[in-house]
Amino acid sequence: MKDLAYLNKFFYKYRWRFIPGILFVIISNIFGVLPAQVIQISFDLVSENITVYRLFSGFDRQDVINEIFGYTLMLFGAIVLMLALLRGIFLFFMRQTIILMSRHIEYDLKNEIYNHYQKLSMAFYRRNNTGDLMNRVTEDVSRVRMYLGPAIMYTINTVVLFIMIVAFMFSVNAKLALYSLLPLPLLAITIYFVNTMINNRSEKIQEQLSALSNFVQETFSGIRVIKAYVREDDVREKFDVESENYKSQSMALVQVQALFFPLILLLVGLSTIITVYIGGIEVMNGTISSGNIAEFIVYVNQLTFPVMSLGWVTSLIQRAAASQKRINEFLHTKPEITSPRSQAAAISGHIEFKNVSFTYPDTGIQAIKNISFEVKPGEFVAIIGRTGSGKSTIANLLMRMYDTDSGEILIDGKPLRELDLNSFRQQIGFVPQEVFLFSDSIKNNIAFGISAPDQETIEAAAKNAAVYQNIVEFEKGFETLIGERGITLSGGQKQRLSIARAIIKEPQILVFDDCLSAVDTRTEEQILNNLGRVMKNKTSILIAHRVSTIKNADKILVIEGGEIMEQGSHRSLMSKKGIYFELYEKQLLEEQVV
Incomplete structure (x- = not known):
């Protein structure tokens, strides 16, 4: 993270985007958590109204109770929709602040690198190839932007949402909360390792794609020589080899991704089953209501994506740190040739x-x-x-x-x-x-x-x-x-x-x-x-x-x-x-x- 500390000056520069962004994350999560409590109340209301409805069997009041019950459910449905709408609005504001901030920093960082390149001396360009210089101002900056935007945004979102949900869950029933959250650490660890495999294989694909692109570029640049020496077939065979290597790397990535999503769904399903089973026992013991089980299922599903994103976010931060380290190497390079602070003067040519x-x-x-x-x-x-x-x-x-x-x-x-x-x-x-x-x-x-x-x-x-x-x-x-x-x-x-x-x-x-x-x-x-x-x-x-x-x-x-x-x-x-x-x-x- 010490390499990413270089970016702190940009956070300060765009603090009036960053601070409101954090507030929008908190507010959006409040509106995201509240529907679970509304659902809990509505589930309990359904249970109570069914009992009352049966008590008034044969009486005229039964139709009135049924009508009131219908209006009440519509009200709860409208409240859930309203909360979802409000959450969506603040999610939009969150992206408009944090993601746009990352784009502004990306723009500033690219300009800073390019301006620094122009100050460096000829010896620097003799030591470094053009492809590497281009990668640091494009690919590396893009990876850093993913840290500045999505990684920070999802990290804050995960922390805030996790604190809120865990607090609500333990306030309802500590035992059910512990059992419901039990599979989530396993899910986070699994996602981290699987995501690491995906990133490693993605890196190899990028390297092979770069090699393939360089080969094609060099072939097109030297097409006159290739035709003059009648080496089209030989070049085509080499291209087939490079293309086959790229296909093999891509297939290896697809195999891991094919395992990734079913595994996540399995662990999420396991968490839901545990919630229903332990929750049912607690309902029979009279410690919680049936509505609390529905509330907990909503909480568990709300935590699933943030936990899933932990591995992805960790990978983004690691890649951004590696890229920023490469960027810093050039930004900290001092030009051998510097112009003194002297007045411009006309020369005669001696x-x-x-x-x-x-x-x-x-x-x-x-x-x-x-x-x-x-x-x-x-x-x-x-x-x-x-x-x-x-x-x-x-x-x-x-x-x-x-x-x-x-x-x-x-x-x-x-x-x-x-x-x-x-x-x-x-x-x-x-x-x-x-x-x-x-x-x-x-x-x-x-x-x-x-x-x-x-x-x-x-x-x-x-x-x-x-x-x-x-x-x-x-x-x-x-x-x-x-x-x-x-x-x-x-x-x-x-x-x-x-x-x-x-x-x-x-x-x-x-x-x-x-x-x-x-x-x-x-x-x-x-x-x-x-x-x-x-x-x-x-x-x-x-x-x-x-x-x-x-x-x-x-x-x-x-x-x-x-x-x-x-x-x-x-x-x-x-x-x-x-x-x-x-x-x-x-x-x-x-x-x-x-």
């Missing part, structure tokens, strides 16, 4: 790396070692190197997705850690190596980084990214919807849309992380020419693996094994006949062979 080293915390791989370089405002700097040499790490550190292990990064002479992070990132256009497009229109994907852009600005960005002609050829143009992760577009089109999304911001610093790999040489040259015009007097950093892409850069950094091995202009590096020269010659030879 970048300086001073003896920067960085090791990825989740893998322990040292990506860069003691790197130092300077980029002056308005310069076009290129970074080239083999795969895994640390090029993308420099871009991530510049965007402050991670903080350096040692050394520091200066922006306009100020340490990057001291800048307002949101303001800084708003002035940077970043095109990542792995292009991500949202399942939205082309227009909205390009305009993602700014608010309320006009169509002319969007089209200008598309033209500068050399993707305008491709867009207008689509049937719906800029309103064309992009499939999941941009699946409806080619690799080059996705990269150019990502470039358009970056340059529409008119950033002071533009960072390209190897985002021209899927673009042909002619289109690449067109994009670079457009960027030269758009980014005039602004800082540009281009990470690439083709020398032809970067040879016009003001400065080229050659990265090898996380270190800068060479730096300078294309001409100066070629004259050194070092790593850059060898790389250029090798790529030139490959182009000639092709």
